[in-house]
Amino acid sequence: MEIMSVQNARVKEWASLQEKKHRDKSGTYIIEGVHLVQEALLAQAEVEVLAYSSETGMPAELKPLLQDVPGMEVVGVSAAVIAKCSSTNTPQPVFAVVRKKPRGAxxxxxxxxxxxxxxxxxxxxxxxxxxxxxxxxxxxxxxxxxxxxxxxxxxxxxxxxxxxxxxxxxxxxxxxxxxxxxxxxxxxxxxxxxxxxxxxxxxxxxxxxxxxxxxxxxxxxxxxxxxxxxxxxxxxxxxxxxxxxxxxxxxxxxxxxxxxxxxx
Incomplete structure (x- = not known):
């Protein structure tokens, strides 16, 4: 699956996760970059969506971790989509939407x-x-x-x-x-x-x-x-x-x- 347009409803939903009120409402948050996504997958965090640059392809470090991740959707996206969903001036080639977990003490x-x-x-x-x-x-x-x-x-x-x-x-x-x-x-x-x-x-x-x-x-x-x-x-x-x-x-x-x- 690929999403190229920044006007896509799902892209707008992902981009909104930069704001706390939308993270609280959806119960999800966004992580950016190969290292953070890799750590989330290794820790078996509840990754709902993994979006990667269609131009550069899936980062090699992540490929071995994509097997047997239940319910995770993998989506190729354009550079414009990545930029819209990023909080940095130099966006990373991959981001993920992760489900929050209970944080009791x-x-x-x-x-x-x-x-x-x-x-x-x-x-x-x-x-x-x-x-x-x-x-x-x-x-x-x-x-x-x-x-x-x-x-x-x-x-x-x-x-x-x-x-x-x-x-x-x-x-x-x-x-x-x-x-x-x-x-x-x-x-x-x-x-x-x-x-x-x-x-x-x-x-x-x-x-x-x-x-x-x-x-x-x-x-x-x-x-x-x-x-x-x-x-x-x-x-x-x-x-x-x-x-x-x-x-x-x-x-x-x-x-x-x-x-x-x-x-x-």
Whole structure:
């Protein structure tokens, strides 16, 4: 099957997925590029449509993954269609429409000795995506997105995850309800603060611990701060006043990974 016209109703539907309201309404989102599509297929995500450039053909990396994908429609499209559905200035030769999956936090609550990253109002999609990527790289159990965070399915968030979106559990939850429940199950809640009482390098990261990262400008909300058990200081020697959310999260995640690997 091929679709060449940007006026095609299905093309308009795919292009609309660049906007959150249409993603919410349809329960689907769009991913662009060979790498992201490859990661989605390898993770057995529910890919509904795979569209590729009729001019350049199906990317070789994807051909072995097309077998036995139930319900997936493969469509050749024109360069104009790809451009219309793309969020970048230099569109990739392939994109896919993927069905959203449930994002509850029960699985994370049930994990023992889990290192989890919790985002409270992190609004920059690049930071949200980068933190998900860092959590994946550091072997974290998962990520929780609280209210006020950038949309997980924003194209910039998805690109910034570099495929890690498909590698680890990512929950969306109301933190005022979830964090007390995590504490009741024995989880230690941590945050970062320039006034933190303890360095992140002297803190013991073993056991069940959730790291709460706040927004770039305001930090964590007062309601969330009231629930946190301990605030950690990330020592800095230079003149920079602070680190952005993704950098702070990455430092804590990798220190947690280092300690846990040493004490295995």
């Amino acid at each position: 029960e699985a994370l609550l049930a994990m023992k000795d889990a290192l989890v990253i919790v985002l409270d109002g992190v609004q920059d999609p690049g930071n949200v995506g980068t933190i998900i990527r860092s959590a994946d790289a550091a072997g974290a159990a998962g990520v929780v997105l609280g209210r006020g965070c950038a949309d997980l399915y924003n194209p910039k968030t998805i690109r910034s995850t570099m495929g890690s979106l498909f590698h680890l559990p990512i929950a969306e939850a109301e933190l005022a309800e979830l964090l007390p429940e995590a504490q009741r199950r024995g989880t230690l809640l941590l945050s970062t603060s320039l006034q933190g009482a303890e360095s992140c390098y002297s803190h013991d990261f073993r056991g069940s611990q959730w790291l709460v990262i706040g927004s770039e400008g305001r930090g964590i909300s007062p309601e969330t701060a009231a629930l946190v058990d301990k605030s950690l200081l990330i020592p800095m020697k230079g003149r920079a006043e602070s680190l952005n959310a993704a950098m702070a999260a990455t430092i804590l995640l990798f220190e947690g990974m280092r300690q846990r690997e040493i004490h295995r």
